Amino acid sequence: MSLALLAAYVTAVGVLFPRRLARAAWTSHAPRLAAGTWLVTAVSVLSVALLAAAVLVTPLHTLGDAFVLLLQGCGWPPQLRAPSGPSEYAGLAIISWMVGSTVSSGYVVCRAARRERRRHRCDLHLLGEPAGTGVVVLDHPQPSVFCVPGDGGHIVLTRGALDVLSPAELVAVLAHERAHLSGRHHVIVLLPAILATAFPRMPLFTLALSEVRRLVELAADDKALRRATPATLVQAVLRLAAPASAQHPATGMFHATGTATTERVLRLVTPRPRRARLAMLSRLLVAVSFAATPLAAVALPAVTDLASHCTEITTSRPPAEVDRR
Amino acid sequence: MERLGDLEAEVMDQLWAARGPVSVRGVRDALQSTRPLAYTTVMTVMDRLFHKGWLVRDRVGRSYQYRPALSRGEYTARMMRDVLSTTDDRGLALLHFVDTMAPAEYEALQEALRWHRSRPPRAAEPPCVEGETS
Numbered sequence: 487m488s489l490a491l492l493a494a495y496v497t498a499v500g501v502l503f504p505r506r507l508a509r510a511a512w513t514s515h516a517p518r519l520a521a522g523t524w525l526v527t528a529v530s531v532l533s534v535a536l537l538a539a540a541v542l543v544t545p546l547h548t549l550g551d552a553f554v555l556l557l558q559g560c561g562w563p564p565q566l567r568a569p570s571g572p573s574e575y576a577g578l579a580i581i582s583w584m585v586g587s588t589v590s591s592g593y594v595v596c597r598a599a600r601r602e603r604r605r606h607r608c609d610l611h612l613l614g615e616p617a618g619t620g621v622v623v624l625d626h627p628q629p630s631v632f633c634v635p636g637d638g639g640h641i642v643l644t645r646g647a648l649d650v651l652s653p654a655e656l657v658a659v660l661a662h663e664r665a666h667l668s669g670r671h672h673v674i675v676l677l678p679a680i681l682a683t684a685f686p687r688m689p690l691f692t693l694a695l696s697e698v699r700r701l702v703e704l705a706a707d708d709k710a711l712r713r714a715t716p717a718t719l720v721q722a723v724l725r726l727a728a729p730a731s732a733q734h735p736a737t738g739m740f741h742a743t744g745t746a747t748t749e750r751v752l753r754l755v756t757p758r759p760r761r762a763r764l765a766m767l768s769r770l771l772v773a774v775s776f777a778a779t780p781l782a783a784v785a786l787p788a789v790t791d792l793a794s795h796c797t798e799i800t801t802s803r804p805p806a807e808v809d810r811r
Numbered sequence: 812m813e814r815l816g817d818l819e820a821e822v823m824d825q826l827w828a829a830r831g832p833v834s835v836r837g838v839r840d841a842l843q844s845t846r847p848l849a850y851t852t853v854m855t856v857m858d859r860l861f862h863k864g865w866l867v868r869d870r871v872g873r874s875y876q877y878r879p880a881l882s883r884g885e886y887t888a889r890m891m892r893d894v895l896s897t898t899d900d901r902g903l904a905l906l907h908f909v910d911t912m913a914p915a916e917y918e919a920l921q922e923a924l925r926w927h928r929s930r931p932p933r934a935a936e937p938p939c940v941e942g943e944t945s
Contacts, residue, residue, distance in 0.1 A: 595903065602904035609890045612823045612865065613883065626887050631908035632894060644891070659908055666906045679903055702906075720924070722908075729914040747909055748920045755927050 488546040492538035492783065499776065500531045500690040508693050514753050516766060517704035521674065523773040524694040524701075528681055531690055533780035536584055542577025547787035554785070591683040596676065603636045610640060620667075621660070623648065629726050631659050639667035647726060655722035658714030665709035671702040700746050707754065716754045723751055818848075818856045823865060827883045832869065832876035 504527070507513065513520035540549055614622035621641045629646040633639060641663045643656075651659060666672070678694035685691050710719055727747055825838050839853040857877055860866045865886075868875040881889070894905060912920070 599903040606890070606894070606905065608863075609886070612820050613887050613890060624887055624891070625883070626891050628891060628895075630891065630895065632905050634905055642894075662908060663906070671906060672903065675903060724921070724924075727909045727912045727917065727920075729912055729917050745916070747912055748916065748923070750909075751920060752923060752927070755924065 488783075488787075489538055489541045492534055492541065495779065496531055496535050496538060499527060499534075500688055503527065504690040504693040508697055512765070512769065513697070513701065514704060514749070515759060516769070517701040517708065519766065519769060519773070521698050521701040521705065523769065523776070524698050525674070525677055526773050526777045528678055528691060528694050530776040530779055531688075532584075532588070532681065534783065536581060537780060537783055539577045539580035539584065542580070543574045546783065550784045550787045587684040588680065592680045595680050595683055599672070599676070600636070603634055606634045607637060607640065610634065610642060614642065617643070628730070629728070631663060631726060633663040633666050635667060635670075635672040641667070650725045650728075651722060654714060654718050655725065658710050658719045658722050659726070661710040661713040662706045662719070665706035666702065669702070669705065669709070671706065674702060675699055700750075703746075703750060704753065707750065711754075720751050720754050723747065723754075818852070819860060822853070822856050822860065823879065826866065826877060826879045829878075832871075832878040834871075834874055834876055836874075838877075 507520070507523065507527075510520075537546075537549070544552075610622050610624070614624050617623045620639060621643065624642055624644045626644040627646045628644060629650045630644045631642065631647050633641045641660060643659075647659075648656070675695070675698055678691060678698050681688070681691040682695040707719060714722075821842060822838055825841050826833060829837075835850065835854045835857055838857065839848055839850055842848055842853065857866060861868055861877070865880060866877045867880050868877045870876075895911075
């Protein structure tokens with residue numbers, strides 16, 4: 487019964503909900519709340535899936551009891567014992583597969599990103615011209631701006647970008663990149679990236695990765711708007727997104743982000759809808775409930791018969807102390 | 812104690828500015844004008860740059876003559892190719908301000924912006940807005 491419920495949750499929240507959330511229009515107006523919802527949902531589904539596998543090994547209420555007993559320091563719960571029977575082995579195998587692939591892709595993804603950043607930092611150190619705190623200019627004709635997080639973070643401008651941007655646009659661009667660095671957006675993107683690498687077939691994780699990437703750009707734009715007008719920021723985006731011309735032939739390739747850029751720009755020129763507080767609050771509640779589900783799934787059955795169990799096991803302790811905890 | 816990394820950048824600047832191969836002594840003498848440097852320090856830095864692939868060296872007599880493996884422009888072009896090329900990890904190592912758009916998409920975006928600007932500011936709805944779905 488509980489296994490079916492948990493599996494239904496994983497299917498609904500891991501497959502159906504992400505498609506709905508990715509289409510929702512409100513995410514563009516509240517990028518931080520939306521990114522938070524994606525992250526919370528991803529963690530929630532991962533933990534509920536782990537729970538479902540754990541249920542194969544031992545019933546949910548036992549699991550909850552064990553959890554509570556461990557929290558209370560009642561000692562190692564007696565319910566946990568060596569597996570016997572195929573379903574228990576299957577549960578343990580699934581758990582170790584999930585934990586193993588999450589940890590190993592976490593290692594691989596983090597190491598690759600760190601290595602690439604280190605290489606870029608080394609190149610920048612030898613090739614770039616420092617221009618102000620944390621800003622480096624690269625002598626290259628193609629207009630481009632990017633930031634390399636880590637080690638304090640560096641914002642890189644090419645000579646081509648300096649040539650096409652007006653001073654006000656430059657302020658807007660720098661504010662956008664600083665927002666990436668100060669908001670630690672590279673860390674935020676890391677979690678869905680790890681999960682999408684570990685479980686590439688899970689729609690929630692792959693959609694979370696592309697959506698969180700899009701949403702951090704919008705969040706950085708919002709922060710940049712404190713220092714620049716929307717028109718200036720739009721102009722800066724247009725100048726840097728301009729297709730390669732004969733003057734500076736394309737060094738890279740086109741990316742499949744054209745639509746995202748179009749939406750990003752149109753969002754800046756469209757008047758904001760008035761914030762409907764009630765709607766935002768309800769979305770916040772949805773996110774919170776996702777976060778609470780796995781915890782509740784463990785805790786609820788346990789709480790129901792917590793009193794009897796814990797007092798049985800810890801007869802040496804005065805019951806008042808147990809109650810207070 | 813000076814950080815070796817800063818010295819690396821200065822040594823590369825010297826070698827890129829030089830016309831031909833330079834010995835460790837030559838680089839040290841050029842840098843000496845700004846501050847005193849031990850011969851071994853400069854040698855260590857240049858050896859490191861050689862092992863990192865930034866310098867190539869030829870043995871001339873009892874010492875090495877160094878020159879840059881690539882010109883500054885070639886290195887910069889290589890780095891930019893690296894930065895702008897598509898890989899699956901994009902967005903993890905670096906965060907770009909915006910990617911270059913395809914010409915057709917860029918045209919369409921400019922068209923949409925012209926349409927936006929031509930409208931009176933009070934007309935509220937954008938051209939293609941989805942209904943709130945959640």
